[in-house]
Ligand SMILES: [Zn+2]
């Protein structure tokens with residue numbers, strides 16, 4: 001955590017551990033229920049997550065119903081400074097997985113000439129996840 005310039009706090013360690021143990025992106029509610037004994041209030045959780053996002057340790061991904069989920073960056077990204085990856089949405093359990101696919105090529109689409117200015121993009125795949133097969 002030090003390498004991201006974050007002070008190590010109890011709340012941060014707990015939230016980080018939960019995110020590390022999860023294969024899928026988590027909502028605030030998911031994280032709160034995983035913290036045993038309700039040791040963390042909502043406000044602290046919000047602050048903790050946004051400090052992770054600001055520090056580049058985690059990222060946000062929106063569900064179909066516009067809920068924000070959080071996931072840690074993939075290890076490959078942390079090492080190589082890659083910003084991008086694809087998200088896989090399971091049609092059955094609606095879990096969102098981060099997949100280490102390089103999506104740089106999509107950013108290179110010369111759409112600018114047509115008047116569209118791309119500020120961000122997301123590569124999203126849909127299907128059935130391993131635990132729903
Ligand atoms: Zn699933």
Ligand SMILES: [Zn+2]
Pocket residue numbers: 059061071085086087097098099
């Ligand atoms: Zn992701």
